Amino acid sequence: MADHGSGTEDGDASAILIPLHEARRERLDQPVRFDRRELDQILRLYGRMVAANEWRDYAIDHLTDRAVFSVFRRTSEVPLFQIVKDPKLARRQGAFTVIAAGGRILKRGQELGRVLGVFDRRLKLVEA
DSSP, X not given: OOOOSSOOTTOOGGGOOOOHHHHHHHHHTSOOOOOHXXXXXXXXXXXXXXXXXXXXXXEXXXXXXXXXXXEESSTTSOOSEEEEXXXXXXXXXXXXXXXXXXXXXXXXXXXXXXXXXXXXOOOOOOOO
């Protein structure tokens, strides 16, 4: 009679242990990305601005320390705006930033929706 007390003879792959430090190292080697919800908010704004004929092109960069969504009026120019996700700044200033063409920070915050609010048109009082 065979002893089946260990349960590893049947080839069960769920019993494989991965050291936690190796899993963390693999996760840290991944570039920063926009998740699906964030990308949906950004592309919805992009679609509105393209329909208004203000933006024409975009680029997405997934770097090791941050993710950048750049919008262009023309592809050959510098970006008009950059929407940056930097997780290292999440606890201090907020992970999301909108940067204008000259490098000026327009808005920073924890929530992407509020940061993208900088692009909402405000009603102005016009004197007749």
